[in-house]
Amino acid sequence: MQNLRKTIAKGVEYEGIGLHTGTLTKVRLIPVSEVDKNSPTGIVFLRDGVAIPAHLTFVKSSQRCVVLSNGDVSVSTVEHLLAALYSFGISDVHIFVEGQEIPIGSGDATHWVRLLMEAGTRELEQERKVITVHKPIEVRDERTGAYARAVADKKLSVHYTFEHERPFIGVQSFLCDDLRAHFISDIAPARTFGFIEEVEELFKRGLGKGGSLENCLIVFSDGYSAPLRFEDELVRHKVLDLIGDLALLGVDLNAHVEVYKGGHELHLQLIHHIWERLMSGEGEI
Ligand SMILES: [Zn+2]
Structure with missing residues (x-):
């Protein structure tokens, strides 16, 4: 097709x-x-x-x-x-x-x-240019243990793991075999979140000025500011951010992307590696 x-x-x-x-x-x-x-x-x-x-x-x-x-x-x-x-x-x-x-x-x-x-x-x-990964690509932060890797898959799939020391969060792991097909129902509704201590820090730095309980899920020491839309809403929002970052490749990527303790910076490191390989080869990465 x-x-x-x-x-x-x-x-x-x-x-x-x-x-x-x-x-x-x-x-x-x-x-x-x-x-x-x-x-x-x-x-x-x-x-x-x-x-x-x-x-x-x-x-x-x-x-x-x-x-x-x-x-x-x-x-x-x-x-x-x-x-x-x-x-x-x-x-x-x-x-x-x-x-x-x-x-x-x-x-x-x-x-x-x-x-x-x-x-x-x-x-x-x-x-439209579609790229597939033949050889795994990985980036790792040895200090925190965080990593992101892309391996071969026929579609864009993900396994994302997010963890936090607050016991009511623990480990959230989200697995999806076709991100494009499940985006609207399973990923788009997941909201931006912020830990209360980070939110206070953001305010001090003059950021987060438009933040409110209408557009941000606040994580307090003992619970959330609003009922969750999904039990694992936090990791699903991480996946939403990952897809937005992958869009910055400017081409369609078919790969299985695995991320542990990620964020925009780690996502972008992985995407840079993918881009470099794409630029140095003949379209196969
Ligand atoms: Zn976001």
Whole structure:
């Protein structure tokens, strides 16, 4: 089956506040035009007339959230929107951003799923590049024991493990054999979370200004700020972030990705290795 590049069928927009800046941002998603569909550019953010491709080479920072920049112009917290686009198979779209940070919605990706359902998708004539992993790729942090690895699989699958010393969290492990197929039901509703001690630290650093109980699940010493949507909601949100980070490859990846104690930085290290191998070979990694 031919895998074609895809854009959205019609333009849509969404307005909301950013988690860290607390400011209102409007985002307009515009399909690629008949003109640029012949030379697809991928997913591109446009802010103040500057194009910022959603590609790992434009990542400025990945602490707490992913920030992309081109020169002095940046957009932050792109990961949940990118995860939704990736799971819908949308490879080419222009995202006009009026503001600095992509809206957080209710902390999950359900607002983006609704928006993309409203937008619909349209196939382009170009074939979409799909890469498969032949030799395992692994990154490891010897100090913490954290690792991320990609091994061969016919689809994009995951085994993600998250653990925390709070006994009511313990070890959460999420296994999914087809992330794209299960994204809407099993991953998109999982909310951003923060441990109360980290939230206090974020406030001190001037971040988290838009954070509230409506868009963030707070983990207290003895429980959560709201009922969980899934027993293992925390690890599912980690998977949501991982998919958004994988979108920064700019190509479809079919692999089984295994992550232990991960976060954006570890995900991006793995993705850099995948990219380097892709660049040095003939498309096989
Ligand atoms: Zn997230």
